[in-house]
Amino acid sequence: MITTDRMAAVDANAAALGVPRKQLMESSGNAVAREVRALADPGASVDLLCGRGNNGGDAFVAARFLSAYDVTVRLLGRPESIRTEIARENWAALERAEIPTETVADAADLALDGPDVIVDAMLGSGVTGALREPERTAARLANESDAAVVAVDVPSGIDADTGEPAGSGSGEPTGSDAGSAVRVEADRVVTFHDEKPGLAALDAEVTVADIGIPAAAERFTGPGDLLGLARDPDSHKGENGEVLVIGGGPYTGAPSLSARSALRTGADLVRVACPETVAGTVQGYSADLIVRGLPGDRVGPAHVDRALELAAGNDAVVLGPGLGDGESASEFVREFLSRYDGRAVVDADALRVVPEVDTGAELICTPHQGELVEMGGETADDPDERAALVRSFADEIGHTLLVKGAVDVASDGDAVRLNRTGNPGMTVGGTGDVLAGAVGALAAVTDPFRAAAVGAYVNGLAGDAAAEEMGYGLVATDLPDRLPEAMRDE
Ligand SMILES: NC(=O)C1=CN([C@@H]2O[C@H](COP(=O)(O)OP(=O)(O)OC[C@H]3O[C@@H](n4cnc5c(N)ncnc54)[C@H](O)[C@@H]3O)[C@@H](O)[C@H]2O)[C@@H](O)CC1
Numbered sequence: 029m030i031t032t033d034r035m036a037a038v039d040a041n042a043a044a045l046g047v048p049r050k051q052l053m054e055s056s057g058n059a060v061a062r063e064v065r066a067l068a069d070p071g072a073s074v075d076l077l078c079g080r081g082n083n084g085g086d087a088f089v090a091a092r093f094l095s096a097y098d099v100t101v102r103l104l105g106r107p108e109s110i111r112t113e114i115a116r117e118n119w120a121a122l123e124r125a126e127i128p129t130e131t132v133a134d135a136a137d138l139a140l141d142g143p144d145v146i147v148d149a150m151l152g153s154g155v156t157g158a159l160r161e162p163e164r165t166a167a168r169l170a171n172e173s174d175a176a177v178v179a180v181d182v183p184s185g186i187d188a189d190t191g192e193p194a195g196s197g198s199g200e201p202t203g204s205d206a207g208s209a210v211r212v213e214a215d216r217v218v219t220f221h222d223e224k225p226g227l228a229a230l231d232a233e234v235t236v237a238d239i240g241i242p243a244a245a246e247r248f249t250g251p252g253d254l255l256g257l258a259r260d261p262d263s264h265k266g267e268n269g270e271v272l273v274i275g276g277g278p279y280t281g282a283p284s285l286s287a288r289s290a291l292r293t294g295a296d297l298v299r300v301a302c303p304e305t306v307a308g309t310v311q312g313y314s315a316d317l318i319v320r321g322l323p324g325d326r327v328g329p330a331h332v333d334r335a336l337e338l339a340a341g342n343d344a345v346v347l348g349p350g351l352g353d354g355e356s357a358s359e360f361v362r363e364f365l366s367r368y369d370g371r372a373v374v375d376a377d378a379l380r381v382v383p384e385v386d387t388g389a390e391l392i393c394t395p396h397q398g399e400l401v402e403m404g405g406e407t408a409d410d411p412d413e414r415a416a417l418v419r420s421f422a423d424e425i426g427h428t429l430l431v432k433g434a435v436d437v438a439s440d441g442d443a444v445r446l447n448r449t450g451n452p453g454m455t456v457g458g459t460g461d462v463l464a465g466a467v468g469a470l471a472a473v474t475d476p477f478r479a480a481a482v483g484a485y486v487n488g489l490a491g492d493a494a495a496e497e498m499g500y501g502l503v504a505t506d507l508p509d510r511l512p513e514a515m516r517d518e
C-alpha cells in the first residue's frame with residue numbers, strides 16, 4: 029500500500045538511482061496495453077481519453093503497444109498544453125508515427141463512436157478538486173458508453189488516497205448536481221508499483237503493475253524523501269518550527285552544535301536550556317541562539333518545572349547533548365520525560381533512561397549501536413537482520429529509533445528506512461550532536477519517523493560535502509553550515 033505523496037518520493041528516488049521517469053512511463057503504458065489485450069481481441073476499437081499530465085502520457089505510450097488494435101488517442105486540450113516533457117515527447121512520437129490522434133479543445137466536440145474499449149487516462153494522482161471541463165463531460169460520456177473502461181493508475185476524478193471523488197472532502201460544491209461528483213466508473217484499473225489506499229473501495233478489478241521501480245527506492249532514503257519539506261515561501265516566523273535544546277554541563281560544545289544544526293536545518297527559533305555556568309560559553313558560540321541559564325553547574329531534578337515551561341513554548345525538544353551521565357542528569361531526564369507529552373529527540377547520555385520511563389511524549393531516540401545495546405536493544409552485522417532488530421525494539425519501546433552506523437536504520441516499529449549517506453570521517457566527536465539537532469528541527473515540522481530518516485539523510489550529505497573538501501580530517505563544526513544545501517529538494 030502506498031500513498032500518492034510517498035509514490036512521488038519513490039518516483040524521485042528511482043530517478044536518483046538511475047531509473048528515469050520516462051522509463052517508468054514506458055513501463056506504465058506497456059502495462060496498460062497488456063490489460064487492454066487481456067480484455068479485447070485484436071482489431072477491437074480502443075479510444076484513449078488523455079489528459080495533459082503524465083496520466084495522459086501513460087496512454088500515449090500504451091497506444092504504441094496496441095498496434096494490433098484500432099486505436100484513437102484523444103487529447104483533451106491542445107498539444108502545447110501538455111504539462112511535462114516526457115508526455116510531450118510521447119505525444120510527438122504518436123504524431124510522427126501517424127498513430128491516429130485527435131485534439132479536443134471543447135467538450136462539445138467530443139464524440140465517441142462506440143469504441144469497444146475506453147482507456148481513461150485523463151487524470152491520475154495529479155487530480156485537484158472536482159472534475160472540470162472537458163474532463164467532466166468526457167467522464168460522463170465514458171460512463172454512458174457500453175465500452176469496457178480501463179482506468180490508468182486511478183479512475184479520473186477519484187482521490188487515490190481516499191477512494192472518494194476528488195474535491196469532495198474539501199466541502200467545495202461538486203458541480204451543478206451537488207453531491208454527485210463526476211468521476212469515471214471503471215471496469216478495470218491498472219495502478220503502478222503498489223496498491224493505492226483508495227482503490228480497494230472501488231468496484232473495479234485492480235491490477236498492480238510493477239513498472240521497474242527498484243525496492244531500494246523505498247528502502248533507502250533519497251532526494252524524494254525531501255519533497256514537501258522545503259520552506260513554504262509565505263510562511264511567517266515560527267511556522268518553520270521552534271526547537272528547545274536541553275543539554276550542557278560537563279560539555280558546552282554539544283548543545284551549541286545541536287542548536288546550530290537545528291537552525292541550519294530550517295528551524296525558525298532555537299533555544300538552549302543549559303546550566304548558567306556554561307550559558308555564556310554556549311551563547312558565545314553563536315548569536316543566533318537564545319540561551320536560557322538553569323541555576324547551578326549541572327542540569328538536575330530541580331530544573332524540571334522550568335524545562336517543562338520552556339518546552340511548552342516549542343514544537344520539539346532535543347534532550348541530552350552534553351548533559352553528562354551524572355546522577356543528577358539521569359534524575360532530570362527521568363522526571364522530565366515522565367511529565368513531558370510533546371515531541372523529543374533523545375540522544376547521548378539521556379538515552380539510557382528511556383526504556384525505564386513511562387512517558388506520554390513521542391520520542392526519537394538516536395543511539396549508536398553501543399548505546400542501543402545499553403538501552404536493551406540488539407544489533408547484528410547483517411543489514412537486514414539489523415533492520416529487523418531495530419524495528420522490533422522500536423515497537424517494544426513504543427518510540428521511533430534512529431540507530432546510527434555505516435548504514436543508519438530508522439524505524440517507528442512499523443516502517444523501516446535505511447540511510448546510506450555519510451562516511452567514515454563522521455566518526456569524529458560531535459556529529460551525533462549535529463544529527464540530533466537536524467532531527468529536532470525536522471520533528472518540529474513532520475512526523476517522527478520521517479524526521480529520523482530525513483535527518484540521517486541530510487546529516488550524511490553534509491558530512492559527505494565536508495569530506496569532499498577536507499577528507500577525513502572533517503570535524504563536527506564543518507557540518508551545520510552544509511545542511512541548508514543538503515535540505516534543498518531539487
Ligand atoms: N509517480 C510515478 O512514479 C509515476 C506516475 N505516472 C503517472 O503520472 C500520473 C500523475 O501525473 P501528473 O502528476 O502529471 O498528474 P495527472 O496527469 O494525474 O493530472 C494532472 C493534469 O490534470 C489537470 N487537472 C488536475 N485536476 C483536474 C480537475 N479536477 N479537472 C480537470 N483537470 C484537472 C492538471 O491541470 C494537469 O494537467 C500518475 O497518475 C501516473 O499515471 C506513471 O508515468 C508512472 C510513474
Ligand SMILES: [K+]
Pocket residue numbers: 083148149150151152179180181182183184
Ligand atoms: K485515470
